[in-house]
Amino acid sequence: MKPHRSREPGLWLLFSAGGTLTALLLPMLVFVLWVAPSLGWMEPLTHAAVAPLARHVLVRLLLFVLVTLSLYHWAHRFRYTLYDGLQLYHLNRLIAVLTYGTATALTAVGAFIVWG
Numbered sequence: 001m002k003p004h005r006s007r008e009p010g011l012w013l014l015f016s017a018g019g020t021l022t023a024l025l026l027p028m029l030v031f032v033l034w035v036a037p038s039l040g041w042m043e044p045l046t047h048a049a050v051a052p053l054a055r056h057v058l059v060r061l062l063l064f065v066l067v068t069l070s071l072y073h074w075a076h077r078f079r080y081t082l083y084d085g086l087q088l089y090h091l092n093r094l095i096a097v098l099t100y101g102t103a104t105a106l107t108a109v110g111a112f113i114v115w116g
Contacts, residue, residue, distance in 0.1 A: 011076055011100070018073025025066055064114045068107045075103035 037044035053059055079099040082088050088095060 015076035018069030
């Protein structure tokens with residue numbers, strides 16, 4: 001009989017990578033795109049300035065990875081909030097399918113938007 005292999009280490013990897021990348025990059029993006037222009041510290045970015053950058057394959061890849069890992073970070077955190085916080089132990093499999101399924105579906109939508 002084959003030993004059971006857990007998916008848990010891979011899910012924890014996505015969770016930690018998503019949390020780390022989001023914590024490092026999202027505040028910078030929010031600052032550059034919304035805070036600094038609102039305070040008058042820099043000119044707001046125009047479509048003409050951002051469009052060539054957004055077409056670059058590395059920028060698209062970075063945005064895709066950032067959004068994907070952030071979604072899986074959310075899914076893992078929300079799953080364990082429902083599982084441990086609300087003590088919905090009997091719904092563990094359903095919660096896992098719904099949270100990670102939502103992250104996977106939204107990743108597919110993001111891939112279509114970024115690469116389509």
